[in-house]
């Protein structure tokens with residue numbers, strides 16, 4: 064800083080500090096009237112105070128600038144998620160894992176749901192804009208009777224059961240989640256797809272007003288996922304309507320979402336409004352966005368390399384170390400036979 | 412090419428015709444202020460860790476924050492010289508070394524977090540990451556480039572290397588920053604808008620450098636032309 068700018072700056076600080084004389088503090092005029100000479104100890108004290116204030120001011124500017132750029136301000140921490148109607152996971156069925164479930168707080172504040180923002184904390188903060196009633200599900204395509212079903216009607220057809228499943232995200236972290244739901248197979252049987260139905264396609268709501276993330280072009284909206292018919296009919300495949308014994312929070316895909324525990328989490332399409340039976344393989348969102356990284360099958364497979372994350376290990380949320388990732392996320396025994404003869408390295 | 416702050420001895424071939432530069436104001440608060448401010452991201456991590464507020468995946472959270480802080484400080488340190496060229500501000504130059512060293516400090520913590528808490532020093536995985544995952548490969552290269560810069564940041568190093576060579580060496584900071592931005596872009600799953608902001612800031616800073624360099628070069632050529640009455644040939 065040189066020239067008038069600097070002098071103005073110093074004078075400004077002087078004024079702020081009540082010195083009134085700007086630079087004169089440091090460079091005394093050549094012949095000051097004796098009445099204006101600041102006594103030495105006072106001068107020292109003022110100088111110290113001034114430097115202290117300026118140091119603190121600089122620190123605040125630099126520090127708050129950094130914190131806001133990094134998004135690390137303490138208030139960015141996720142809010143406490145109170146668990147109402149808490150239900151301890153009960154009777155273990157044949158498909159349940161007995162591993163301890165991930166905390167409700169983590170399950171409901173660490174979500175990839177780009178319709179509400181790209182940060183994993185965003186859905187918990189922003190998904191309150193989603194209106195889950197009234198809600199209808201449209202059944203389309205290769206089906207005996209295409210129709211629109213009210214979600215409450217659909218829920219009356221089945222008694223939700225608890226399923227404690229591992230969930231493995233493609234980003235190499237995992238959870239154990241006690242879902243409430245019913246097998247997709249039961250719904251499909253009721254909907255009576257035609258003999259031409261080889262795949263089922265499930266689609267998320269498209270409404271940028273309720274899902275502000277859809278205003279960004281990060282992905283192609285609406286989010287589309289799909290399964291081969293035999294995968295969809297597998298007893299592990301679940302349509303979830305709740306978790307931890309209570310109704311599904313919006314950020315977890317209310318009112319209705321897919322859970323396929325042997326596949327990466329992104330297959331679990333949320334807030335479903337369309338179920339379409341098709342003859343051809345659906346064009347699914349992530350496979351369209353980055354075809355070399357995400358395939359249609361997306362079976363959890365520690366031996367298929369991913370350019371960003373090693374899939375060999377995973378971090379269970381709530382734990383610090385990593386654990387090896389199991390083929391088909393530990394459900395190989397149940398589902399391996401679905402893929403007999405299929406090259407899983409090609410069809411990743 | 413650059414006047415490094417108080418660490419630089421008088422420029423060896425400074426033209427004598429210019430009056431000696433006025434003594435710059437001491438600004439004794441600048442460096443301590445920046446020092447304390449630059450510790451804020453670390454303090455924030457420590458505070459939130461103690462209150463269990465780092466979210467569901469604290470290791471990834473800390474790793475990302477440290478990496479981003481390193482990148483911001485690196486870009487800030489590279490903005491100091493252009494700020495002087497464009498705006499005539501000399502005070503940023505005084506904190507340039509401090510910013511650069513803090514960038515290295517945070518990059519080291521970032522890499523430490525990756526190596527120890529994240530990968531548990533599993534060297535098999537680490538080697539596979541560095542060799543097979545492009546985003547980690549470039550992050551690794553960026554870090555490798557920062558190491559010699561941090562260790563030659565002292566006035567003694569400038570004296571030992573000579574200002575010109577030292578300056579050449581320290582231009583690698585630009586390469587490190589470019590690699591760090593590429594690391595950031597490749598790491599992101601789909602939305603690259605945030606890393607692209609850093610890429611464009613860095614691009615703008617590089618442009619200023621290139622423009623200054625081109626002007627100086629043509630000026631030098633002008634001086635060397637026979638018959639030109641530049642100061643070097645006037646005698």
Ligand code: HEM
Pocket residue numbers: 470471474475476477478479480481482485518521522525547550551552553554591594595598
């Ligand atoms: C050996 C060197 C390095 C390794 C192994 C490494 C590794 C990583 C990893 C694994 C992540 C992703 C973390 C996660 O999401 O879990 C990451 C993110 C990042 N790293 Fe590095 N890194 C290295 C060097 C650097 C350097 C030198 C810089 C900057 C000067 C840097 C800046 C960043 C940034 C900006 C991010 C993204 C932060 C965000 O998404 O908010 N990294 N790094």
